[in-house]
Amino acid sequence: MEVVNRYVATRHHIEGAPTEADFEVREETVRWAPDSGEVLVRNLYVSIDPYQLNRMKRSSASHLAVDCILPGQRITSYAAGEVVASACAEYAAGDVVAGVLGWEEYTLFKPSPALLMSKVDTSAGGGFPLSHHMSVLGTSGMTAYAGLFEVCKPVKEGEKVFVSAASGSVGNLVGQFAKLSGCYVVGCAGTNAKVDLLKDKLGFDAAFNYKEEPDLKAALKRHFPDGIDICFENVGGEMLEAALANMSTYGRVALSGVISEYTGAGRRAAPDLLELIYKRITVRGFFAWDFLPRFAEFGAVIGGWVREGKVQVVEDVSHGLDSVPSAFAALFRGHNVGKKLVKLA
């Protein structure tokens, strides 16, 4: 079987904030054969995530932890799709799968644990909408859950939680999960509409627009007069400095992302380390994938919350492969609300 695959590629390495012009859509012919051991998937949703930018930098080629993206090449990404043809016993045509596929219309893969591929139940009976497997039940939900409950570990009722980039794909879930755990939750975001969403729809105790705060340290001091017990950090730079200056004793910081530092636009955080010592702060970088063996457990809890209406699922969906570059660039302009996805086909 042959299909024409349209895929998004970078035109060159990207060092600053990405723009649409950094990308192009290419075509190739993909051939699947019954004796290949391969699976051909038609992608239905692709995930658009800020961290991908780091894979597009020239320096990524020398970084062991990063699977670098080369100009002109297809871009692997978490995505969901439908099996069109399968030459292995684990998958059959018609199966819906989620895992590492790509920013492309079709992906051909050989089963491998590294692809984190799972079959997805989208039946009207027990299933969730497919998009949810890209958001609340996908990496965003797992990152929020693992970072909050496994890295930061709320231990007492009423612990005070600060979430930066709180209307983003991960942040909005961290805040909602923390509220369900009895925490006091404050988020920050970059527009008043996002701030209203956090407070009015997602149940945050308070939220503020960081662009309207001349002094981030003072803003956090106002919201956390007794200090921040848990900081879920998605931003870095001055925001992280301000949060670290406002931690309470034995505070915990989950370092999930530092989007302000990805583009090189903002300066790096240079926190007062004495504060970290005096207050015995723990800062821990983590990946959701470190907790992979527990994803089923996490997913069962999160799925229960979604079914019971306790967690609102916020997805921001663009349409068609050609919208991938603008969807990605928009992340760094703060235009997304919740999980950014592109729906194909």
Next chain:
Amino acid sequence: MEVVNRYVATRHHIEGAPTEADFEVREETVRWAPDSGEVLVRNLYVSIDPYQLNRMKRSSASHLAVDCILPGQRITSYAAGEVVASACAEYAAGDVVAGVLGWEEYTLFKPSPALLMSKVDTSAGGGFPLSHHMSVLGTSGMTAYAGLFEVCKPVKEGEKVFVSAASGSVGNLVGQFAKLSGCYVVGCAGTNAKVDLLKDKLGFDAAFNYKEEPDLKAALKRHFPDGIDICFENVGGEMLEAALANMSTYGRVALSGVISEYTGAGRRAAPDLLELIYKRITVRGFFAWDFLPRFAEFGAVIGGWVREGKVQVVEDVSHGLDSVPSAFAALFRGHNVGKKLVKLA
């Protein structure tokens, strides 16, 4: 009973590196009465520690975690002395005690848990030299032990440990303890004589003079081609940046002190936070005192090592109260080797 107490005081708040001229020795008359509930101690050794500088800054007055030092006032400090007179049942004249006393010849105290006062056995039979209770069995030893074994937790044989300020009071013990635990240990120090001490006398696998390294990142890369598993950080600034850039995946950083940042002379560390995320690094600020309930347990282990000759005790002793200011200033000039103490009387 009345005694004339000579004590060291600051003349003013100190913002940069301290000099002898920032201090003066003052006199006061101290009165002890049999019905006061108080204990009068003649101090024998006082501890000279870099962190004291932070208590001398103007900003310390507004910092909750710090017991600030005011110009002209006596300066509390860990010390050891002999009870001269006691108006409480727990202590008797002749007892030797260690705890929070002061940079002074006599200290009057009322027993309180905050003073961390303990009686010390200096008998020829079971005891250790009194100075050891200020160094390897005092806060330096407890900081090294707690930071290495409780914060960094070496888990595998042969884990790779980097110790900054490795010839200092805490660093030299961290390195020795880590070697006893089967780790590979590299330290850095600021003179070639210190480097030789680390390698030849204290059993470090390697050591380097950071003043002779134009590129600290490259120096660490040379010593740790496979990355640093455990970093015991005493320095901060560029040294910490270089260490963080060389950590291995799941590396752990115990933030014990940041002496390069105390004086405001060096710039603050602004590490690449992406490295922390990609490598899932944990950075944790800590105090030895957080582990106070376990000091007896730690002390038993350390004492055993000292008795068996497995740990070398490196003490740097000056004499007489008048030498306290120069002993303290010398810490920031890198002149001490091991634990800096001043012996009184």
